[in-house]
Amino acid sequence: MSVRAIVLAAGKGTRMKSARPKVLHELCGRPMLWYVLRALGDAGVSEVTVVTSAELAPHLSGIGASAGYASVSAVLQEPQLGTGHAVLTALAQLAPAEGTIVVLNGDMPLVDGELVRAALAPGDRALALVTARMPLPSAFGRVVRAGNLVTRIVEARDATDEELLIDEMNAGLYVYDEPKLRAAIAEVGNDNAQAEYYLTDTIGKLTARGERIVPVVADDYRSVLGVNDRVELADAAALINRRLCEHHMRAGVTIADPATTYLEPDLTFGADVTILPNTTIGRRSRVGAHSEIGPNSRLQNATIGEHVIVADSVVVDSSIGDFAYVGPWAHIRAGSAIGTGARIGNFVEVKHAKLAAGVKAGHLTYLGDATLGERTNVGAGTITCNFDGTEKHETTIGADVFIGSNSSLVAPVTLGDGSVTGAGAVVIRDVPPGERVVGNPARPLPKKIS
Ligand code: UD1
Ligand code: MG
Numbered sequence: 001m002s003v004r005a006i007v008l009a010a011g012k013g014t015r016m017k018s019a020r021p022k023v024l025h026e027l028c029g030r031p032m033l034w035y036v037l038r039a040l041g042d043a044g045v046s047e048v049t050v051v052t053s054a055e056l057a058p059h060l061s062g063i064g065a066s067a068g069y070a071s072v073s074a075v076l077q078e079p080q081l082g083t084g085h086a087v088l089t090a091l092a093q094l095a096p097a098e099g100t101i102v103v104l105n106g107d108m109p110l111v112d113g114e115l116v117r118a119a120l121a122p123g124d125r126a127l128a129l130v131t132a133r134m135p136l137p138s139a140f141g142r143v144v145r146a147g148n149l150v151t152r153i154v155e156a157r158d159a160t161d162e163e164l165l166i167d168e169m170n171a172g173l174y175v176y177d178e179p180k181l182r183a184a185i186a187e188v189g190n191d192n193a194q195a196e197y198y199l200t201d202t203i204g205k206l207t208a209r210g211e212r213i214v215p216v217v218a219d220d221y222r223s224v225l226g227v228n229d230r231v232e233l234a235d236a237a238a239l240i241n242r243r244l245c246e247h248h249m250r251a252g253v254t255i256a257d258p259a260t261t262y263l264e265p266d267l268t269f270g271a272d273v274t275i276l277p278n279t280t281i282g283r284r285s286r287v288g289a290h291s292e293i294g295p296n297s298r299l300q301n302a303t304i305g306e307h308v309i310v311a312d313s314v315v316v317d318s319s320i321g322d323f324a325y326v327g328p329w330a331h332i333r334a335g336s337a338i339g340t341g342a343r344i345g346n347f348v349e350v351k352h353a354k355l356a357a358g359v360k361a362g363h364l365t366y367l368g369d370a371t372l373g374e375r376t377n378v379g380a381g382t383i384t385c386n387f388d389g390t391e392k393h394e395t396t397i398g399a400d401v402f403i404g405s406n407s408s409l410v411a412p413v414t415l416g417d418g419s420v421t422g423a424g425a426v427v428i429r430d431v432p433p434g435e436r437v438v439g440n441p442a443r444p445l446p447k448k449i450s
Contacts, residue, residue: 003120004047004097004178005040006090008199009033009056009106010077015229021056022227023106027237028244029264029282030066031059032227035109035240037067038265042113043120045102049073049094051086082196084188091185097178103199105172107227109236115223119175119216126180126211129153129203130173132221139228140169141200143215150213152204157193168217170200171224180211256294270306288322297327305340313345321357339374353384356399368392370409373399373417381406398433 013022023033033050040048050060052074064072077089087103102116119128129150131143141153142163153170154163184205190197203213218224227233244265245258253269255261257277264282270289275281279294281302287293288306296312303319304310310320311327317334320326323341330345335352338344342359351368355361359372363380369392370384382403384395395409398417403409407421415421416433426440436445 002046005045005102007050007106008086010051010053028240032109034067039111041068043116051077083199084197101178103174110223125214126177127213128175130171131215132218132224134221142166143168151207153200370395372397376401378403379405385410
């Protein structure tokens with residue numbers, strides 16, 4: 001049976017004090033809304049309607065696709081008159097159906113599929129209301145109960161001092177019987193502190209109709225924390241990051257300091273990977289077994305082989321072969337492939353370059369738009385001069401080449417296998433295999449020097 005959900009994401013997010021819609025703010029490399037959609041997907045919800053503002057609408061399909069939805073429907077709510085009004089707007093666009101419908105706040109990125117599934121468990125009720133007991137005073141709506149059933153929700157702003165003492169909060173995740181939701185929401189007014197149409201008023205309306213509202217109490221209140229300002233955003237990001245670190249540690253990754261290790265969802269680590277402090281790993285990076293990343297490193301969309309060391313370095317949109325050593329202080333930029341056992345480090349920048357197995361570039365070098373053959377050694381201070389002021393050009397270097405320190409290789413240029421450049425050579429013409437060149441501009445060494 002297909003399950004439908006409405007996600008509430010049109011709110012202005014006034015408390016964020018931001019030009020950006022609240023649910024687009026990122027935690028651990030993903031927009032807030034991504035987490036909510038991922039949780040729904042994990043719970044098997046197949047059809048999602050997002051209540052959106054005009055600013056959010058253009059971003060929806062991209063976030064949906066990245067969270068695993070081929071399509072999400074959008075319903076524009078303009079103006080935004082409250083969560084009840086948001087649901088009413090969505091229901092007006094959806095063909096009425098029998099059965100259950102999930103309603104979920106878009107600002108609860110810590111929610112997971114398990115909790116959504118718990119709320120979806122079949123039962124004799126008009127509404128399964130997810131709640132959580134919270135140790136702290138909070139701005140959440142208070143859940144008023146009569147025994148095992150819920151009778152109404154009172155928003156913190158509208159609550160009496162006595163009601164504020166209630167420690168059971170409304171999470172913002174609801175599984176309604178759809179026809180009963182339609183009937184109740186039609187009766188909701190806006191006579192409250194914010195003059196808004198509250199979704200939470202449907203609970204009192206359902207009670208008045210004699211309907212059963214069953215609470216589903218979350219095991220851990222942290223999984224339902226809402227994000228309303230940037231302090232809560234940082235708190236939620238820290239919790240998500242901790243969750244990601246724990247997941248990988250349990251799967252066999254050593255993380256020396258989870259508090260300064262910043263991960264994103266959808267990373268892949270082999271066995272016995274070690275991550276050292278102050279390290280950020282994101283954009284679907286993959287790290288092979290026995291590799292060590294960090295300290296002070298950043299991987300973005302990086303594919304790292306096995307037994308690799310990346311220390312104090314940055315690798316973006318690139319791959320690093322097995323047994324390679326990168327760092328300290330290397331910057332491997334987009335489109336680079338570093339071969340097996342290569343050594344790159346001490347202030348070396350590599351951009352859009354293929355370095356074959358065993359290449360060494362150990363000091364103060366720029367290799368851009370270049371190909372280097374096996375075992376080639378790049379001396380300190382070598383620069384591929386790839387830009388002539390208008391266009392980029394390629395440098396092709398063969399195998400077993402020895403580039404002397406401080407060489408400038410003016411592209412386009414090719415250096416054949418086994419060739420050598422002397423220190424300070426400015427190479428402006430191709431060098432045949434085995435040839436030795438020196439000087440500015442570089443010329444072949446005389447065969448015999450008397
Ligand atoms: C809401 C609940 C509160 C609950 C808390 C949990 C209501 C009235 N209150 O309060 O009981 O404890 O969530 O986090 O529902 N939105 C729209 N259109 C609107 C207004 C809001 O789509 O017109 C969306 C927002 O983008 C947001 C969600 O609904 O994602 C919740 O709105 P928010 O203003 O954050 O409600 P809370 O005050 O947090
Ligand atoms: Mg909120």
